[in-house]
Amino acid sequence: MKILAIYGSSRKEGNSHLLAEKVLDGVNHDSVWLKDYQIMPIEDGRHEAEGFKPVEDDYDEVIERFMEADLVVFVTPLYWYGMSGLMKTFVDRWSQSLREERYSFKELVKGKRGIVIIAGGDKPKLKALPLVQQFSFIMEYMGMEFNGYLIGEGNKPGEVLNDAAAVNTAAEWNKRLK
Amino acid sequence: MKILAIYGSSRKEGNSHLLAEKVLDGVNHDSVWLKDYQIMPIEDGRHEAEGFKPVEDDYDEVIERFMEADLVVFVTPLYWYGMSGLMKTFVDRWSQSLREERYSFKELVKGKRGIVIIAGGDKPKLKALPLVQQFSFIMEYMGMEFNGYLIGEGNKPGEVLNDAAAVNTAAEWNKRLK
Amino acid sequence: MKILAIYGSSRKEGNSHLLAEKVLDGVNHDSVWLKDYQIMPIEDGRHEAEGFKPVEDDYDEVIERFMEADLVVFVTPLYWYGMSGLMKTFVDRWSQSLREERYSFKELVKGKRGIVIIAGGDKPKLKALPLVQQFSFIMEYMGMEFNGYLIGEGNKPGEVLNDAAAVNTAAEWNKRLK
Amino acid sequence: MKILAIYGSSRKEGNSHLLAEKVLDGVNHDSVWLKDYQIMPIEDGRHEAEGFKPVEDDYDEVIERFMEADLVVFVTPLYWYGMSGLMKTFVDRWSQSLREERYSFKELVKGKRGIVIIAGGDKPKLKALPLVQQFSFIMEYMGMEFNGYLIGEGNKPGEVLNDAAAVNTAAEWNKRLK
Numbered sequence: 001m002k003i004l005a006i007y008g009s010s011r012k013e014g015n016s017h018l019l020a021e022k023v024l025d026g027v028n029h030d031s032v033w034l035k036d037y038q039i040m041p042i043e044d045g046r047h048e049a050e051g052f053k054p055v056e057d058d059y060d061e062v063i064e065r066f067m068e069a070d071l072v073v074f075v076t077p078l079y080w081y082g083m084s085g086l087m088k089t090f091v092d093r094w095s096q097s098l099r100e101e102r103y104s105f106k107e108l109v110k111g112k113r114g115i116v117i118i119a120g121g122d123k124p125k126l127k128a129l130p131l132v133q134q135f136s137f138i139m140e141y142m143g144m145e146f147n148g149y150l151i152g153e154g155n156k157p158g159e160v161l162n163d164a165a166a167v168n169t170a171a172e173w174n175k176r177l178k
Numbered sequence: 179m180k181i182l183a184i185y186g187s188s189r190k191e192g193n194s195h196l197l198a199e200k201v202l203d204g205v206n207h208d209s210v211w212l213k214d215y216q217i218m219p220i221e222d223g224r225h226e227a228e229g230f231k232p233v234e235d236d237y238d239e240v241i242e243r244f245m246e247a248d249l250v251v252f253v254t255p256l257y258w259y260g261m262s263g264l265m266k267t268f269v270d271r272w273s274q275s276l277r278e279e280r281y282s283f284k285e286l287v288k289g290k291r292g293i294v295i296i297a298g299g300d301k302p303k304l305k306a307l308p309l310v311q312q313f314s315f316i317m318e319y320m321g322m323e324f325n326g327y328l329i330g331e332g333n334k335p336g337e338v339l340n341d342a343a344a345v346n347t348a349a350e351w352n353k354r355l356k
Numbered sequence: 357m358k359i360l361a362i363y364g365s366s367r368k369e370g371n372s373h374l375l376a377e378k379v380l381d382g383v384n385h386d387s388v389w390l391k392d393y394q395i396m397p398i399e400d401g402r403h404e405a406e407g408f409k410p411v412e413d414d415y416d417e418v419i420e421r422f423m424e425a426d427l428v429v430f431v432t433p434l435y436w437y438g439m440s441g442l443m444k445t446f447v448d449r450w451s452q453s454l455r456e457e458r459y460s461f462k463e464l465v466k467g468k469r470g471i472v473i474i475a476g477g478d479k480p481k482l483k484a485l486p487l488v489q490q491f492s493f494i495m496e497y498m499g500m501e502f503n504g505y506l507i508g509e510g511n512k513p514g515e516v517l518n519d520a521a522a523v524n525t526a527a528e529w530n531k532r533l534k
Numbered sequence: 535m536k537i538l539a540i541y542g543s544s545r546k547e548g549n550s551h552l553l554a555e556k557v558l559d560g561v562n563h564d565s566v567w568l569k570d571y572q573i574m575p576i577e578d579g580r581h582e583a584e585g586f587k588p589v590e591d592d593y594d595e596v597i598e599r600f601m602e603a604d605l606v607v608f609v610t611p612l613y614w615y616g617m618s619g620l621m622k623t624f625v626d627r628w629s630q631s632l633r634e635e636r637y638s639f640k641e642l643v644k645g646k647r648g649i650v651i652i653a654g655g656d657k658p659k660l661k662a663l664p665l666v667q668q669f670s671f672i673m674e675y676m677g678m679e680f681n682g683y684l685i686g687e688g689n690k691p692g693e694v695l696n697d698a699a700a701v702n703t704a705a706e707w708n709k710r711l712k
Contacts, residue, residue: 009222010219010220010221010222011221011222014222035219035221041188041213041262041263041264041267042188042257042262042263043188043189043213044187044188044189044192044255047334047335077222079220079266079269079270079273080266080269080270080272080273080312080315080316080319081311081312081315081316082260082261082266082312083260083266084219084220084266084270085219085220085263085266085267085268085269085270086219086267088257088258088260088261088262088263088266088267089219089263089264089266089267090263091257091258091263092257092258092262092263094258095257095258122319125682125683126666126667126670126680127315129308129311129663129666129667130307130308130309130311130312130315131308131312132660132663133259133307133308133489133660133663134258134259134260134308134309136660137258137259137305137308138258138259141258141300146660148659148699149659156225157225164706164710165682165703165706165707168702168703168705168706169699169702169703171702172698172699172702173699176698303504303505304488304489304492304502307485307488307489310482310485311482311485311667314482324482326481326521327481342528342532343504343525343528343529346524346525346527346528347521347524347525349524350520350521350524351521354520365578366575366576366577366578367577367578370578391575391577397544397569397618397619397620397623398544398613398618398619399544399545399569400543400544400545400548400611403690403691433578435576435622435625435626435629436622436625436626436628436629436668436671436672436675437667437668437671437672438616438617438622438668439616439622440575440576440622440626441575441576441619441622441623441624441625441626442575442623444613444614444616444617444618444619444622444623445575445619445620445622445623446619447613447614447619448613448614448618448619450614451613451614478675483671485664485667486663486664486665486667486668486671487664487668489615489663489664490614490615490616490664490665493614493615493661493664494614494615497614497656512581513581
């Protein structure tokens with residue numbers, strides 16, 4: 001099983017990263033840090049005669065790795081009660097992939113498994129629930145299997161490691177993934 | 179009362195824009211199209227010794243207009259069951275403004291009124307609810323008054339105008355704003 | 357089209373009732389006031405050898421009218437951010453109907469249309485959203501078509517009639533139902 | 535610290551009960567099984583001249599035990615994506631307690647801690663989220679501290695014990711409560 005972790009954070013070693021590492025420790029996987037790629041906001045071409053215009057950026061490289069994965073781990077800090085703008089901008093571009101002629105995006109993504117890992121500071125176990133629901137709609141639309149979400153509480157660097165319930169669930173998932 | 183509409187769509191005349199125009203028709207207001215500005219994703223500097231680094235982009239210009247408004251109308255298409263990446267990237271940057279020394283962001287935003295206008299295609303009246311909840315958390319955090327949301331259904335260009343319930347509510351709001 | 361309004365309120369002329377009347381004014385329909393029937397809480401018999409035990413109450417009478425309807429209008433005050441206990445107790449009993457041998461509940465309910473009308477006092481347009489989502493899951497499970505929800509704001513008797521947006525949407529729906 | 539578990543299930547040894555036992559194992563606490571009490575649906579008397587009418591049932595006995603507790607554990611199966619009718623009917627009656635003259639309900643409940651334990655079968659980790667949000671609004675209204683929720687997956691009797699993540703979190707909470 002090919003596992004890909006997609007990181008939406010703007011920096012390494014943040015709380016969402018630390019929690020994801022607990023899940024992925026010793027698990028064979030590949031990582032994409034969206035911050036290391038230039039991905040442009042979508043320009044909606046669905047209703048243009050000429051469709052979407054080609055974009056000169058790194059989206060293709062990332063989406064190809066996404067399409068190859070069997071299990072995708074979406075890792076994002078809770079920014080303003082949603083996924084990071086970096087991650088949202090990436091997901092928005094899927095609309096372009098859905099119109100792509102070089103591959104059948106929907107067919108390729110269907111059946112993939114998805115996991116969501118979120119960390120944040122302001123009552124995230126309640127206030128990240130709309131984000132969980134959003135991911136659930138996204139995966140449902142793409143025919144992905146939503147295999148679970150994990151919300152860790154932590155504001156200051158490293159604080160998520162004090163969230164025993166989150167760390168335990170991470171360890172539990174780690175066992176299953178190994 | 180100073181009204182500012184902030185558009186998150188990648189193109190004009192989309193369904194969210196059309197619905198917003200019904201609300202704002204004949205109402206004195208100012209508009210910002212985020213697509214016309216370059217706004218970089220946030221680089222989280224909250225835990226860096228030197229704090230956030232200055233960013234060379236158009237964020238300052240937009241946030242200043244935001245801070246001047248009494249009523250902010252957030253207008254976004256429902257992209258992947260959330261606000262557009264353009265709008266999310268803009269909102270993410272508020273974290274930087276919260277640390278800004280040139281102005282007191284939280285004080286300035288507190289008490290502003292906010293309205294959210296969303297249009298989308300796939301059962302938006304149910305599937306945009308997490309986004310509404312997200313905006314509610316955002317405004318609550320900033321001390322803004324959430325004055326209402328309006329969800330219009332429409333996929334093809336102009337289709338939202340067939341959503342009689344949405345158009346009626348827009349007309350109702352328009353009366354109140356005039 | 358046979359229309360049935362099911363009222364969960366403990367009293368007539370409450371805000372949810374008033375709003376429902378705007379929707380149903382002049383529309384041929386039947387009404388059930390749950391408060392006028394004795395409906396016992398479910399006793400879960402799904403995992404008992406003998407299954408569910410027969411219950412001596414009025415549930416059968418109500419569920420038969422429910423099964424005959426093409427469009428069901430669920431009308432409930434927002435009690436503690438959910439449907440009323442009266443209505444919840446009624447819905448819980450559907451689990452028993454799903455095991456009933458005298459009729460095929462799931463087949464009979466599939467394809468029915470459902471509308472939800474809610475009125476309440478404490479920011480209902482935000483705080484009733486979980487209830488809307490709950491109804492959406494309920495209808496999805498039963499194969500019903502969720503045709504819309506209407507949330508009116510009103511605490512004191514009659515106050516919902518001041519909620520112009522809700523009253524307008526009710527009028528719009530009324531036109532469609534006629 | 536006085537701990538009270540309130541069970542909304544119609545039967546003992548169900549999945550929500552089993553999960554709650556993992557949380558409460560060896561913890562000094564008191565239990566109320568709502569099914570063992572007769573609690574009538576609320577009759578809304580807020581707007582009647584004479585207010586709420588006295589009700590001849592067991593509500594007073596239960597609410598007194600509730601008012602004495604420091605930590606309340608709400609345990610409910612996920613019935614139709616909400617709390618059980620038994621539990622909802624009980625909570626609805628709080629509106630009457632809010633008008634009670636013999637005690638100051640809001641003052642007495644303020645500051646209590648609350649925990650929610652839910653078990654259900656149909657993707658409960660997603661489909662119980664509206665219920666979690668509802669409990670969050672309830673506790674916020676009453677000034678209670680929402681100390682966490684635990685959602686276990688299980689349909690057949692005992693199945694929840696196979697939900698390793700839920701059982702682990704229960705064990706974690708158990709340690710904290712001891």
